[in-house]
Amino acid sequence: xxxxxxxxxxxxxxxxxxLTAGFTAVFAQEGSRIDDVSLIYGAYFLAVCLATHIYLxxxxxxxxxxxFPLVALLTAFGLVMIYRIDPSLARDQAxxxxxxxxxxxxxxxxxxxxxxxxxxxxxIAVVGLLLLLAPRLPGIGQQVxxxxxxxxxxxxxxxxxxxxxxxxVVFLASYLREHREVLIVGARRVLGVTLxxxxxxxxxxxxxxxxMFMLVFIRxxxxxxxxxxxxxxxxxxxxxxxxxxxxxxxxxxVGAWFFASTVPHVxxxxxxxxDPYAHPQQSGYQILQSIFAQADGxxxxxxxxxxxxxxxxxxxxxxxAAQTDTIYSLIVNELGLFGACGVVAIYLLxxxxxxxxxxxxxxxxxxLLATGLTAVFAIQxxxxxxxxxxxxxxxxxxxxxxxxxxSSIVANFVLLALLLLVSDRARRESSSSARLGxxxxxxx
Amino acid sequence: MNRxxxxxxxxxxxxxxxxxxxxxxxxxxxxxxxxEEDANKRPLLEQQQIKRGRILAADGTVIARSLPKxxxxxxxxxxxxxxxxxxxxxxxxxxxxxxxxxxxxxxxDELVGNDSEFTSILDELRGRRQEGNDIVTNLDASAQAVAxxxxxxxxxxxxxxxxxxxxxxxxxASNPPYDPSRVPYELTKLNQNxxxxxxxxxxxxxxxxxxxxxxxxxxxxxxxxxxxxxxxxIDAPGTLEVQGQELHNDFDESFGPIALDTALTNSVNTxxxxxxxxxxxxxxxxxxxxxxxNGKPAIDLPPNQLSTSGVFDQxxxxxxxxxxDLARIAIGQERLAVTPLQMAEVASxxxxxxxxxxxxxxSRVVDPDGRVTDRLDPSQYSQPISEETAAELNTAMQGVVRxxxxxxxxxxxxxxxxxxxxxxxxxxxxxxxGTEQNQAWFMGFVPADxxxxxxxxxxxxxxQFGNDVAAPxxxxxxxxILNGE
Numbered sequence: 001x002x003x004x005x006x007x008x009x010x011x012x013x014x015x016x017x018x019l020t021a022g023f024t025a026v027f028a029q030e031g032s033r034i035d036d037v038s039l040i041y042g043a044y045f046l047a048v049c050l051a052t053h054i055y056l057x058x059x060x061x062x063x064x065x066x067x068f069p070l071v072a073l074l075t076a077f078g079l080v081m082i083y084r085i086d087p088s089l090a091r092d093q094a095x096x097x098x099x100x101x102x103x104x105x106x107x108x109x110x111x112x113x114x115x116x117x118x119x120x121x122x123x124i125a126v127v128g129l130l131l132l133l134a135p136r137l138p139g140i141g142q143q144v145x146x147x148x149x150x151x152x153x154x155x156x157x158x159x160x161x162x163x164x165x166x167x168x169v170v171f172l173a174s175y176l177r178e179h180r181e182v183l184i185v186g187a188r189r190v191l192g193v194t195l196x197x198x199x200x201x202x203x204x205x206x207x208x209x210x211x212m213f214m215l216v217f218i219r220x221x222x223x224x225x226x227x228x229x230x231x232x233x234x235x236x237x238x239x240x241x242x243x244x245x246x247x248x249x250x251x252x253x254v255g256a257w258f259f260a261s262t263v264p265h266v267x268x269x270x271x272x273x274x275d276p277y278a279h280p281q282q283s284g285y286q287i288l289q290s291i292f293a294q295a296d297g298x299x300x301x302x303x304x305x306x307x308x309x310x311x312x313x314x315x316x317x318x319x320x321a322a323q324t325d326t327i328y329s330l331i332v333n334e335l336g337l338f339g340a341c342g343v344v345a346i347y348l349l350x351x352x353x354x355x356x357x358x359x360x361x362x363x364x365x366x367x368l369l370a371t372g373l374t375a376v377f378a379i380q381x382x383x384x385x386x387x388x389x390x391x392x393x394x395x396x397x398x399x400x401x402x403x404x405x406x407s408s409i410v411a412n413f414v415l416l417a418l419l420l421l422v423s424d425r426a427r428r429e430s431s432s433s434a435r436l437g438x439x440x441x442x443x444x
Numbered sequence: 445m446n447r448x449x450x451x452x453x454x455x456x457x458x459x460x461x462x463x464x465x466x467x468x469x470x471x472x473x474x475x476x477x478x479x480e481e482d483a484n485k486r487p488l489l490e491q492q493q494i495k496r497g498r499i500l501a502a503d504g505t506v507i508a509r510s511l512p513k514x515x516x517x518x519x520x521x522x523x524x525x526x527x528x529x530x531x532x533x534x535x536x537x538x539x540x541x542x543x544x545x546x547x548x549x550x551x552x553d554e555l556v557g558n559d560s561e562f563t564s565i566l567d568e569l570r571g572r573r574q575e576g577n578d579i580v581t582n583l584d585a586s587a588q589a590v591a592x593x594x595x596x597x598x599x600x601x602x603x604x605x606x607x608x609x610x611x612x613x614x615x616x617a618s619n620p621p622y623d624p625s626r627v628p629y630e631l632t633k634l635n636q637n638x639x640x641x642x643x644x645x646x647x648x649x650x651x652x653x654x655x656x657x658x659x660x661x662x663x664x665x666x667x668x669x670x671x672x673x674x675x676x677x678i679d680a681p682g683t684l685e686v687q688g689q690e691l692h693n694d695f696d697e698s699f700g701p702i703a704l705d706t707a708l709t710n711s712v713n714t715x716x717x718x719x720x721x722x723x724x725x726x727x728x729x730x731x732x733x734x735x736x737x738n739g740k741p742a743i744d745l746p747p748n749q750l751s752t753s754g755v756f757d758q759x760x761x762x763x764x765x766x767x768x769d770l771a772r773i774a775i776g777q778e779r780l781a782v783t784p785l786q787m788a789e790v791a792s793x794x795x796x797x798x799x800x801x802x803x804x805x806x807s808r809v810v811d812p813d814g815r816v817t818d819r820l821d822p823s824q825y826s827q828p829i830s831e832e833t834a835a836e837l838n839t840a841m842q843g844v845v846r847x848x849x850x851x852x853x854x855x856x857x858x859x860x861x862x863x864x865x866x867x868x869x870x871x872x873x874x875x876x877x878g879t880e881q882n883q884a885w886f887m888g889f890v891p892a893d894x895x896x897x898x899x900x901x902x903x904x905x906x907x908q909f910g911n912d913v914a915a916p917x918x919x920x921x922x923x924x925i926l927n928g929e
Binding site: 237238277281291294311313340341347355358375378382391 | 445446447448449450451452453456457459460462463464466467468470471472474475478479481482483484485486489490492493513514518519520
């Protein structure tokens with residue numbers, strides 16, 4: 001049997017080839033200058049991936065072999081798309097990719113015993129909430145497109161929500177691991193609906209409050225949706241009570257409905273989603289152009305570098321925020337429905353591997369942590385792709401590992417590191433218990 | 445917990461399936477409709493990056509061409525119209541922001557080189573940039589200039605000249621003209637100018653009372669249906685009471701029993717009114733249909749920019765079962781509204797032995813390598829009347845120019861066949877009121893024995909008669925075309 005790490009190594013080769021081919025295609029489009037640069041990019045990328053692979057070989061020999069190549073594939077894909085939009089942005093992105101891998105390595109180095117996280121769960125929760133609050137703090141907060149998403153301290157600017165989501169998942173996994181029994185046992189049936197015990201309702205209200213807070217004060221509809229959905233996913237997995245999820249969903253909808261009718265920013269987002277043609281040149285411009293770009297792509301797309309991003313002869317955007325929010329629309333435009341399905345399939349494979357880790361994990365915290373991290377990752381992809389395809393209102397979250405943006409890349413590599421940590425322990429335990437002939441324990 | 449995890453994964457799969465569903469809908473199933481959206485400038489922007497083909501007059505004069513601006517990704521082509529207002533109609537314009545119109549719109553696929561899916565895939569594989577084809581038209585640059593100059597001297601109006609045997613459109617002039625090069629800067633202004641309506645192609649969209657030119661249609665129906673022969677006489681008094689109102693000849697002149705020749709030469713209203721009633725509503729409408737009335741003309745211009753000719757009641761096209769004053773329709777009054785193009789088609793059908801050819805502006809398509817990829821193959825639209833009827837009408841129309849109401853159309857050394865028309869249009873809002881307002885017409889063809897060109901010319905809001913203002917335009921344009929060949 002091929003070892004996990006050898007499988008990972010084999011899987012990285014096509015990724016590097018794909019990146020090289022992608023850059024070659026972009027260069028070929030940009031005035032027939034197929035030179036060594038495309039090969040250098042491919043070689044550089046492969047070298048960084050190899051270094052990471054060797055690190056994993058030493059540190060986490062049993063971790064899932066497919067996750068890192070899949071993520072590398074997304075990153076390579078993102079780099080090619082961003083290079084195609086603006087080479088200087090791709091340079092930034094490549095640097096962040098390396099920074100992300102450094103944090104990835106540090107996370108694995110210092111959190112090898114990730115049970116530490118459980119001990120500091122309240123600290124982590126507070127840090128997560130503070131991170132959420134930061135963009136509203138005077139002096140360091142920054143407003144982007146009407147939402148308070150950014151923080152700027154000196155030369156360092158980042159989007160705290162990306163890191164905050166990891167804190168939230170860690171806290172919830174830990175909290176629910178401890179309280180899932182009481183939540184199940186203490187539940188009461190009232191009027192045919194199973195309600196959680198009141199005294200454990202508090203923390204859930206806090207999470208609900210945090211989501212609503214984000215909706216109203218941070219005005220970040222996308223992150224709010226993502227956080228709450230991840231919370232419900234964890235609650236469901238921990239308790240197995242669908243009624244809890246239904247109650248949570250109802251609470252979110254009531255809250256969202258209330259704020260949608262009272263807070264103009266949220267209200268506008270919904271209005272644009274329902275009728276983008278009302279103001280095609282102003283508020284509806286981005287979503288309409290996103291859809292038009294997809295219509296332009298068709299089944300096979302126009303090819304790398306062939307789609308229009310700005311209005312020719314001007315700097316006016318034809319596809320606004322092509323490197324961040326609407327990068328998926330650009331992918332559909334250039335690579336067509338087939339290319340887009342490929343991207344969605346990669347996210348689905350990552351989700352499948354993530355949930356697989358949760359399935360084989362031996363203890364409750366590991367299970368919930370892997371579930372939460374995977375869920376928040378998959379939901380983030382859903383929120384932004386759903387936004388630009390008008391399945392749900394368009395909100396400004398990034399497409400993980402593809403969109404331009406340092407916070408997103410770095411935070412998601414930390415997320416990946418945690419998943420691999422859980423995976424390494426789970427696979428080692430399950431293989432040793434298999435050798436002993438004992439069934440893997442569920443829960444603890 | 446594992447059961448819940450598997451279910452959660454199932455939910456994620458379902459959510460992602462929704463994403464694939466939406467992406468498929470926009471990129472494939474609804475893509476064509478989205479490309480038609482007004483808010484979607486992409487198709488135009490992309491076309492702007494294609495070198496659009498030139499449009500040429502028959503003699504090679506460049507009517508429209510595209511010039512490159514910018515380099516690399518910013519490269520785009522901008523449409524230029526070197527002849528200015530000369531071919532504003534019927535060529536129209538094509539710009540990204542303002543859209544396109546008329547000939548530019550109708551022949552868009554050829555001009556941008558959208559030949560077929562197969563060729564474009566081949567081109568893409570060969571790394572070829574899509575390039576548009578040139579279109580050579582049948583338009584005669586010097587005759588078009590003569591038509592516009594003549595019209596400018598007398599008033600708003602239009603001239604349409606068609607080659608009877610082939611349907612080739614040699615002149616399609618509308619006054620006032622506009623310069624398509626100015627459209628990017630003043631489209632709004634041009635649109636708001638309701639008084640002059642320069643963007644209205646009066647040749648194909650103007651709807652005018654045809655006056656006595658319509659008598660040719662009445663005569664065609666009478667002869668061809670066998671209601672009369674050229675020898676049949678009808679008593680033509682000075683006035684005739686029809687539907688409770690008197691119908692007059694000019695100066696109430698009484699002619700007594702006369703045949704078609706005399707009646708057409710002198711444009712005798714009371715004679716044609718009676719003929720119309722003898723022919724009957726069904727037959728007259730049938731012959732109108734055959735000449736192309738009551739439907740959009742088969743010319744190569746966008747149907748939404750073409751007007752139908754027929755009898756209208758507040759915008760509704762009337763049919764043979766509607767109550768109408770047939771006697772007044774027979775002399776081109778009542779609620780008849782026709783386009784100059786339609787009257788040129790009537791003249792063309794008579795000139796071509798009763799066979800009406802499809803009027804076409806384009807002549808051939810030339811690809812970027814200089815190969816002719818498509819050539820106009822003249823085709824017949826209909827045969828409204830027999831060759832015999834056409835010959836009889838031809839003879840009668842020669843009398844009009846030789847000794848009748850249309851003597852100003854005469855050309856030395858050539859026999860001209862034609863018919864004048866002067867429709868009284870008092871209190872016409874578009875003329876700015878006044879009672880002395882006529883719609884002056886002349887339609888005909890030359891040479892009568894071997895026709896080479898059929899022309900309809902009309903002038904709006906004039907105090908003069910067809911023979912005074914429209915016949916000289918006919919003559920000048922006909923001479924320009926005959927001399928140019």
